[in-house]
Amino acid sequence: MKSGQCLLTVEPYDGGYRVRIKSGDTVMFSSDTPVSLMIRTAGRNTEKEYAVCYEKLEGDGRTLTATATVETVAESLIRVTDRYYGDGELVTLERTVKTERASGSDEGFSSRVMFEYVGGTPSFDCMDWFVPGVWNKDPVMDSPEGVASSYGVSAITVKDTRTGLPMVTARGKDTGATLSVGRINPEISSDISDFRAKSHITDENYLCGSVGGVIRKNSGTVGICYCYPASEEPYGYFSDGKPVKRYHPVKDGFSSSYTVTLRADITDGYNEAVMSSYMSYFSASDIYYFDADVGAAYDECIKTMLDYYGTKKTDRMTICGLPYGCFVSDGHVESDLTMEMGFVGMEISAAYQFMRYGYLTGNSTAVSYGEAMADMWAENSGLPSGVLKTYLWSNGVFDSMPCYLRRMTDGMEGMLDCCRIAMSNGKEYKTWLSLAEKYADFLVSRQNPDGSWYRAYDYGGEVFSDESVKRYHQYYDKDGINPSSKNSTPIPIRFLVRMYEFTGEEKYRTAAEKAAGYVIDVLVPMGKYGGATVDGHERTDKETGVFAMYGMNSLYALTGEKKYLDAAEQAAVYAASWMMVYDYKIVESTVKTGEYFIENASLSGQSLITSGHSTVDGFMAYTYYDYFRLYLWTGNVFYYDFARLAENNSKRNLNYDGRLGYASKGLCLEAINAADFFFITSGNAKADNPGVWLPWCGIAHIEPISIMTDVFGTARVEDAVKQPASELAEKLKAFGAGGRRK
Missing domain, CATH: 1.50.10.10 (Glycosyltransferase)
Incomplete structure (x- = not known):
C-alpha cells in the first residue's frame, strides 16, 4: 500500500509474515513481529511481552487482513486480527484483540503497533520526534518535569489525552525517513479517574491509548509505537515518578478494538516532517466545529x-x-x-x-x-x-x-x-x-x-x-x-x-x-x-x-x-x-x-x-x-x-x-x-x-x-x-x- 513516497509491504519472514515500509528498494521501517502483546500477571505489577509474526494473510487488492495468535506461558490463547487499507497517503490499521482462552494467572493485556527504524541505533537521539503539545524534536528547552526531558530511559510514551492530537512523528536524522503513527477521531472514555487510580490497572472500560517511542535493545533499534490501552513511560504526571500502565482483561470471549493511522514519507527536515504530518492528520480528522454566537x-x-x-x-x-x-x-x-x-x-x-x-x-x-x-x-x-x-x-x-x-x-x-x-x-x-x-x-x-x-x-x-x-x-x-x-x-x-x-x-x-x-x-x-x-x-x-x-x-x-x-x-x-x-x-x-x-x-x-x-x-x-x-x-x-x-x-x-x-x-x-x-x-x-x-x-x-x-x-x-x-x-x-x- 502506498503512503506518500513510500510503500507498505507484507512479506515472508521467520515462518510467517512481517510488515516493512520502503522507499524504492530501501527499507526504512520494519515490524518484524507486528503483533506485540504485553501480558500482566495477576496480583503483580509485572508484564511479559509476546511478539510474533502474522500467520495468515487475506486480501482483495484494496484491503489486507492479517492474523496471528499468541499463547502465553500460562496457556491463555489470544487472537489478533489486523485489517489494512489506504488512500495513497494514509494507511489505516484496524486491530481487534480477542481472548479465545483465558488462564487464571493472566490478568490483563495491552497491545502495541510498532515499527522499528532500520537506519537507527538503540537511542532516541537517532531521530527527531514530535508529539503535539508534548515532545518537540529533542529534550532542548523541555520542562524538567516533561516525559521527554531526558533520553536516558527505555520508553517515552504519553496517553492520548495529553496531546493536541494523538500522534507521534519520528524522522531519522541521517536518512530523512519519516513515520507517523496515531489515532484520527479517537473514541476515548474511561470509568476511572487516572488521578486517583493506581499505576497498574486492568479495566475493560478504559478506552484510551498512548503514543511515543520504545528502545528495542534486542534488535538494536528504536521503535515508533501506539499502545492500547495506554502505557505512560517513564512516568505519568501524577504517578510519583512511576510508569502508568493500563490493561484490558484476559477473559474468555473478551475483545477490544482500536484503529491507528500510519503515514510514511521522506522529508528534507524536521519542520517539513512536522508540518506535513500534522496537517495531514488534522485534515483527515472529523472535527466538530461548534457554532458560536460570536457577537x-x-x-x-x-x-x-x-x-x-x-x-x-x-x-x-x-x-x-x-x-x-x-x-x-x-x-x-x-x-x-x-x-x-x-x-x-x-x-x-x-x-x-x-x-x-x-x-x-x-x-x-x-x-x-x-x-x-x-x-x-x-x-x-x-x-x-x-x-x-x-x-x-x-x-x-x-x-x-x-x-x-x-x-x-x-x-x-x-x-x-x-x-x-x-x-x-x-x-x-x-x-x-x-x-x-x-x-x-x-x-x-x-x-x-x-x-x-x-x-x-x-x-x-x-x-x-x-x-x-x-x-x-x-x-x-x-x-x-x-x-x-x-x-x-x-x-x-x-x-x-x-x-x-x-x-x-x-x-x-x-x-x-x-x-x-x-x-x-x-x-x-x-x-x-x-x-x-x-x-x-x-x-x-x-x-x-x-x-x-x-x-x-x-x-x-x-x-x-x-x-x-x-x-x-x-x-x-x-x-x-x-x-x-x-x-x-x-x-x-x-x-x-x-x-x-x-x-x-x-x-x-x-x-x-x-x-x-x-x-x-x-x-x-x-x-x-x-x-x-x-x-x-x-x-x-x-x-x-x-x-x-x-x-x-x-x-x-x-x-x-x-x-x-x-x-x-x-x-x-x-x-x-x-x-x-x-x-x-x-x-x-x-x-x-x-x-x-x-x-x-x-x-x-x-x-x-x-x-x-x-x-x-x-x-x-x-x-x-x-x-x-x-x-x-x-x-x-x-x-x-x-x-x-x-
Missing part, C-alpha cells in the same frame, strides 16, 4: 469587564482598571486591584477595548474608563532606561520583579492601540505614545548584534543577571527564569512593525527585520519555541510560537517577502499542534465548577500551555484572525479550518449564553487539567468552588473579534470568506500589521 460572546465579555472596572486611591496614585481575577462561581474578586500591564492582566489592551467599544456604541463611560487606565500606566510605569514596571499591587506599589519582554510588549501593543483609537476620534494621545516610543527605542538600542533580545531585564535596562539578585532575589532562579535566554526574541516583532507603520520611523522596521533574521536562522531550525509563559520556568510553549506567527505575518504583510511567510507557516503549525481537536468525557469532579464544565463545555478548542504538564487554556482564541489571513495568503484550507476551530470551539468554555452557570456571562475558566479524567482548575484549593477568570481571558475573545470586524466588516471567518477574493486582499493590504493611523 454575543463579544458583548458579554466587554460588559463583564466593564462591570469589574474599579478605582482605588492610594498614597502614591489612584489605581484604576480590572482586578487580577475573580472566581467564576460567585464573581468574588480574588486580588482586589492588583494588576498586570500584559500577560495574564492585559490591562492596557482592556483600556483600548473599552475605548473602542465606547466610541462604537456611544458609551462615554466606557471611553472614560479606557482613558483613565491608559493615563495611569503612561504616567507611572515608565523608567529612564525605557523598560517598564509591569506589575502593580493594590497599594500603589510596583513589584520589582524582572522586566520580561512578554509583559512589556503586551502592554505597549495595547498602548499603541490606545493611540490609534484616540487619534481617529480627535483625542490627545501624546503621553501614551511617548511611553510606547521609549519602549520601542529601548528595543532598538538594546538589540543584540545577532538581532535577538534577552528574556528579562532589570530596571536599569540590563539583562537580569546575578548582579540583580541583591534587589530581586525572591524572583531569581537562574535555572528557571533563564533571563539571558534569547528564545523570547519573536515577541516584540509585531509591535515594532506596528510602531513603524504608525510613526514612519525606519529604525523600528530595521529592528523588526533584524529580529526576524534571528528567528529564521536560529529558532525556526530548532523546530520549537519557548519563553513567553513568564509565570513559570522557561520551557517549550505554544504562546511563543503564536508570537512568532504574529511577527512573521506582520513582516509579510509589510514586505511581501516569502521568507517571512514560510517562517509564519512553520510557527503557525507548531502553535496549532498544541490545540486539542477532539473531545472525551471527564469522569470526576469534586466541585460544582467542574460539574458544569463536564456537562456543558468541551476540551476541543482548549490548548496545552507548556511542556511538563497537561493543563489547557483558551489562549488560541486570540489567533483566528492570523490563521485566516494565512489562509487568504496561501490558499491552504488547513489555515481556514483551524481559524474556524479557534474562533468557535474556544467559546465552548465561555458562559456567554449562560449554560455554564457562572456569576457573569462574560466569564470563563482561566485553565483546567482533565487529562487524567479528573477535573482540576486554577484558583484557591480551599475554596468551595474553585475556578478563576483573569482579564486576559476576556481579551483573548474580544481582540480577534475586534480585528476581524475592523478589517473585514464581520467577526466570523465563515462570513468573511464569502467576500470576493480581490476585496479580501485589498482589505488585508489596507490594514497592514495593524499599526496604521486611522
